Amino acid sequence: MKQRTGTVQGLRIALLILCILVSVKAQAHDIWIEKEGEVYVLLYGHTGVSHEGVVRIEYSPDNVLQVECFDETGNKFDAEVNQVYPVRICAECAVLCVLTSSGYWTKTPFGTKNLPRNEAISPLSSWLSYESVKRIDAWTEKLSVPLTGDLELTPLRNPLELSRGKKVRLLVTLNGEPLSSVPVSYEGKTRGQTDEQGRINIRLRHGGMQLIQTSYTTPADSEKADEIIHTATLVFEIASEK
């Protein structure tokens, strides 16, 4: 019995180490928008850019709170949204911004529950999660300013004409205001933090689809959560390497 117990313990420890290694490598989930012909598809999981292999995780279409489509002059117009998984958006946008939320999360001694703090048993900490994603498919100078009030990554120059090895200059904002000292990641790794004007340069290390992410926490001031975690993703494509 003891020998078996030892084996089980050994295997579990090995599994735990493996899980830790995988989670360190895999880090967070991605949210991104792909274009299939004239239709945009909102996806969640791992893009395969920063992780091994593409993994799509099903999400509730109810998580999608807002879809905003902008033309090249920065004017917003209506887009047709198909509210089933995976959410599809039918429109021709220069920039498409989607805001999602998986709601309230509370860490308890019995695991992390998808519940607000005031509904969870013995809450330890809690947060409200917002994830926004912005895809750029066309460019004019008018798009070099924040388009939404959400946490947003805005290229200050045309990112679509960049190539591998070039740097994209970005502005990070919340409610349109620049955020300083905010970490920004690329290929799943933090590459630096914004300066006092909320700006940062990120070197593009591969061709094809680019995913740049940032996260910012604000106090929630509510019985439902201690804080609000905002996460933003910028998606655009550059020429693939030959």
Added chain:
Amino acid sequence: MHALKLPMVSRIVWILLLMCIFLPGTCSLSFAEKKAEEKLIIYTVNYPLKYFAERIAGREAQVEFPAPPGMDPAFWMPDAGTIAGYQGADLILLNGAAYAKWIPRVTLPQFRQVNTSAGFKDHYIKIDEAVTHSHGLGGEHSHSGTAFTTWIDFSLAARQAFTIMDALSRKRPDLRDTFLGNYQVLEKELLALDEEIKKMVSKNPDRPLVASHPVYQYFARRYGLHIESVMWEPDEVPTEKQWAELRYGLEGHPAKWMIWEGEPAAASVERLKSMGVGSIVFDPCGNTPENGDFMSVMRKNVENLKPAFQ
């Protein structure tokens, strides 16, 4: 000499050939008969399915569950030789519900796979509490998934056993009655356990319980149990932080019993006792038990649970 013997040999060959043509069965069995005489080779992804298949197929099948002892089959990764064994089986019995994480990573013959829980896949339990992990950007994400310990809801176990019976009968229609008879005996035993637990829980249905691991979701749903889970290992004494968290957790969920997957460390049992919490072992039995079989382990589990509802 040779010239004399050859006609004799060819005459014998001719006689044998004629016997084969006019008296089938005298030479060899037809392909179908040969197939029918051979035992079905069945591979399973966990021990409960092996047990069900053996009970239903009896002597008509050779059932293999090659995971090494002590390993949790849900997270086991077989080596290439073992995968080849699965690939060569007549039937591959899967648990479904995202069990056996290795299955999507290998190529197995599609038409020989049987998802034994497919009949109730709409009733899989989605885990939206899951484990969170921090990442480079300071936020936290939750990995959601599907609970997979389906067979400790004994009504679901019976449905999984029925699917096995059905799959075996498709392979060997001539033995359908045998398989059905064996299944009915097994079903009766599983449903007797189901009834016994329902009756036991009805004495004290609101009693809060704590589980050492989040593996009792289907069990809790079926029998209406109020179980909250920590992430403790039976053979490891929890850290002070884990004890402190449990103490805090018990303020909101005042459980008097902790359910363990395996025999807990004596020090854990003592410390829990000092907090007014008793320890119970309910082994989900995903892997082959050291002693007894699935049914005897489950009967012991039910016995172990009784004090919690008295």
